[in-house]
Amino acid sequence: MPARKAAPAAGVDPTRSRFRQIREQLQQVDYFLKGTVLKRMMKCGQPTCACHRDASRRHGPYFEWTYKLQGKTVSVKLSPQAAPLYQAATKQHRQLKVVLARMERLSRTALARLARQADTID
Numbered sequence: 001m002p003a004r005k006a007a008p009a010a011g012v013d014p015t016r017s018r019f020r021q022i023r024e025q026l027q028q029v030d031y032f033l034k035g036t037v038l039k040r041m042m043k044c045g046q047p048t049c050a051c052h053r054d055a056s057r058r059h060g061p062y063f064e065w066t067y068k069l070q071g072k073t074v075s076v077k078l079s080p081q082a083a084p085l086y087q088a089a090t091k092q093h094r095q096l097k098v099v100l101a102r103m104e105r106l107s108r109t110a111l112a113r114l115a116r117q118a119d120t121i122d
């Protein structure tokens, strides 16, 4: 099919293609979770245990997923097997927020331009 290059017309929206490009990144989004995964080494309840004298002999690692719910921090214990899954999901969430922030910035620019154009037409 012969592609015809459209001349940039009045009313063209230069933000549109950039917005679409970034929107495609949403197709790659996998399961996501807010919050962070923490790895902890713990002291036990046994006062004579070496973990109390030597930080390198603490027990663990123990994994926790923590997130905020209505201003409160919620912690969920994770098995060592689950930790990488949750870690990847929290990373997905951070990336998703970056993508959404970019889309919002472009939307702001585009909408301001569209509003100006609408004003001119009136």
Ligand SMILES: [Zn+2]
Binding pocket: 043, 044, 045, 046, 049, 050, 051, 052, 059
């Ligand atoms: Zn101990």
